[in-house]
Amino acid sequence: MSTYSPRLTRLIDGLRRLPGVGPKSAQRMAFHLLDRDREGAAFLGKTLGEALEGIGRCKTCRMFCEDDACRFCTPARVSAGSICVVEGPADLMAIEASTAYRGRYFVLMGRLSPLDGIGPQELGLDLLSQQLASGEITELIIATNPTVEGEATAYYLAEMARGENVKVTRIAHGVPMGGELEYVDGGTLSHALSGRQPL
Amino acid sequence: MTRARVQLEPGYILNARPYNDTSLLVEAFTREHGRIGFVARGARGPKSKTRALLQPLQPLLLSWTQSGELGGLTAVEAAGPSLPISGERVFYGWYVNELILKLLQRQDPHPSLFETYALTLTQLADSDAERALRIFEKRLLDELGYGLQLPDDLEPELHYQYDWAEGPIPTVQGPSTFLGAHLIALAQETLDSSEAQSHARRLLKAAIQNQLGGKTLETPVMLRQLRSSLRVK
Numbered sequence: 001m002s003t004y005s006p007r008l009t010r011l012i013d014g015l016r017r018l019p020g021v022g023p024k025s026a027q028r029m030a031f032h033l034l035d036r037d038r039e040g041a042a043f044l045g046k047t048l049g050e051a052l053e054g055i056g057r058c059k060t061c062r063m064f065c066e067d068d069a070c071r072f073c074t075p076a077r078v079s080a081g082s083i084c085v086v087e088g089p090a091d092l093m094a095i096e097a098s099t100a101y102r103g104r105y106f107v108l109m110g111r112l113s114p115l116d117g118i119g120p121q122e123l124g125l126d127l128l129s130q131q132l133a134s135g136e137i138t139e140l141i142i143a144t145n146p147t148v149e150g151e152a153t154a155y156y157l158a159e160m161a162r163g164e165n166v167k168v169t170r171i172a173h174g175v176p177m178g179g180e181l182e183y184v185d186g187g188t189l190s191h192a193l194s195g196r197q198p199l
Numbered sequence: 200m201t202r203a204r205v206q207l208e209p210g211y212i213l214n215a216r217p218y219n220d221t222s223l224l225v226e227a228f229t230r231e232h233g234r235i236g237f238v239a240r241g242a243r244g245p246k247s248k249t250r251a252l253l254q255p256l257q258p259l260l261l262s263w264t265q266s267g268e269l270g271g272l273t274a275v276e277a278a279g280p281s282l283p284i285s286g287e288r289v290f291y292g293w294y295v296n297e298l299i300l301k302l303l304q305r306q307d308p309h310p311s312l313f314e315t316y317a318l319t320l321t322q323l324a325d326s327d328a329e330r331a332l333r334i335f336e337k338r339l340l341d342e343l344g345y346g347l348q349l350p351d352d353l354e355p356e357l358h359y360q361y362d363w364a365e366g367p368i369p370t371v372q373g374p375s376t377f378l379g380a381h382l383i384a385l386a387q388e389t390l391d392s393s394e395a396q397s398h399a400r401r402l403l404k405a406a407i408q409n410q411l412g413g414k415t416l417e418t419p420v421m422l423r424q425l426r427s428s429l430r431v432k
Contacts, residue, residue, distance in 0.1 A: 020220045112425075114293055114417040115214045115300065120425060129428070148255050152289040159429050185251045187281045 008034075060131070062107045062124055063092055072096075077104045081138035083131065085157055087111050087145055095143065103141075106131070111149040112156065123153070125160070132164040142170045146191070205270075207260040208232060209278055211316065212253055213296040217243060223253060225272065227261060228299050228316060233308040237263050237270035249275050256292040256320055257281050268305070283324045287422070291323050294418040295335060298407070301414055302343060312342045329400075330390045336403040337385065345410055347402065349386035353379045361402055363409065377402060 002009050008030060015026040033041035057063070058070035065071065072092070082103035086092050092105050108123040120126070131137060140161040144150035154170060161168040174192030175184050184192070210229035218224035221244035226236050242249050249272070252259060258278035263270040284292050295316065303309065315338045322331035340346050348366030353359070358376040359367035370376055381398035384390050390399055407416075 112421070114290070114421040115297055116216065117417060119421045120428060125428070148284075148289055148292075151285055155286040155289070156425055156429075163429060186277055187251060187254075187257075190281065 060127075061105050062109060062127070063089060063105060072105050077102060078136065080104070081136065082141055083137050083139070084141040084143055085128070086143045087150065087153075091143065091145075101141075108144070108153070111144060111147070112153045113149045120156075125156070128157075129160050129164075132161055132166050137166055139167045139169060142168065146173045146188075202264055202266040204262075204264050204273075205232065206262045207274075207276070208262070209313075209317075210235075210259055210261045211257065211320070212255045212259065213300055214255065215239070215242075215253055221247075224269075225253065226300060227259075228296075228303075228313065229261060230310050230313040231308055232306060234299060234303045234305050235263070235265070235270060236268065236305055237265075237272050239272040239275075242272070252277060254281075255296060256284050256289070256323075258317065258320075282320055284320065288323050288328060290418055290422045291328055291332060292320060294416070294422075295319060295323075295332070297416055297418050298336070298339060301416070302339065302407075302410055309342050312338060315339075329393075329396050333385070333390055333396060333399045333403060334388050336407060337388070337399075340403070340406055340410070343410060345406070347385070347406060349382055351386075353383050353386070355380035355383060361405075363406075 004012060011030045011033075012023070012026045015021055015029050016023065021029070033044070054066050055064050056066075058065040058073060060073050061070060063070060063072050080103035083106055084095065084101060084103060085106045085108060086095065087108050087110065089107055089109075092107055095101055095105075106124075106128050110118045110123055112118060112120075112123065132140065140157065142154045142157050144153045144157070158168045158170075172195060174188065174195060175181060181189065208229045208231060210227045213226040213228055213234070215223045215225045218238060221241050223239040223242040224236070225239050226234065228234050239249060239253055241247055242253055252275050260276040260278045261272065262274040263272050299316070315335055319331045319335040322328060325331075337347065347361075350366065353367060354369075355378075357369050357379045358372040359379060359382060360370040360373075360376055362368055367377070367379075367382060377398050381395040382402075384392075384395040385399045385402070390396050
């Protein structure tokens, strides 16, 4: 028999769905909401419902968006002519927050991985190839992760773009800023050396 | 249950999947312990030092403790420079990994197959990738105890039908027959011509399908899909 009452059990189980939350933290959160912040709990419940209702996927870039107008697919961004392909929404936010890039994006929501059953359909590659074929795109910037899966994905993205005569670039990978060569792993260092640039 | 501790065992990652918040659930192929499953705690965390190393198709030295079905990774080191497998060749590597994942049992050592696997990966980076894959498939079947029967008295000019119980039986040429010379090339692991490779491929594909017992291999399906979608353009 559960130590909690039925409604409390369901609340704790619900909170445990969040990343990084185990049974102990979930109990703490539940007691906090019920005891000290009932108003906040009501607000959380309401916003969660509204978010589920109102946030969907953009039909062009597959990023989360509200209503039909995606903030990453504005006419100004479209006119820039470039499209940056990332693996997930967090990657998009990272680029947006710390770089000057203001073109369009395409969020794959994963990477090619046959052993996990993730293929071209799951990544929406047909949607991307339609966009490449439309002739509005002048440059495809590939920003998949430097993992084996990310590399294989990048290879196919590049082939797709070449088929449509779109310029393809790949973000550089190498030694991190403020890093020391001594502590950089071998793979990164060999990439950094082979991708060196004239000064 | 006793807790076994393994130190610096040569091995390769076959597949790694996210597990809990910051960990990875890893399947690896090692020399002395065969296929093993272990958890790499904290490998996906922001301060992880092992994440860059825990990549498939790269030679590693793995240390782990084992107390049940799943072990726990304690250390990982690179066992040499990383292999230059890129582009479509990655799919070949995934294919070899998928064969091991679907055909070998956990904790069933296959040291000689491990050496073949290591050699195959180095050859995937060369132009000889097709041949390397066929030889790996042949040796994998041998290792499983279901090796192809390719006797010494095959005649190079004759055509053969391959019977799973009897082996090659001489017959008249047809769409599903194999030329003796190509079977000999497979037996001797030479496979120099592309025709010999395609015959070997047809035979090995059927033999592997028999071993899979209804399971399908995802990698070749996806590779065909991607190739055809690129060709359509």
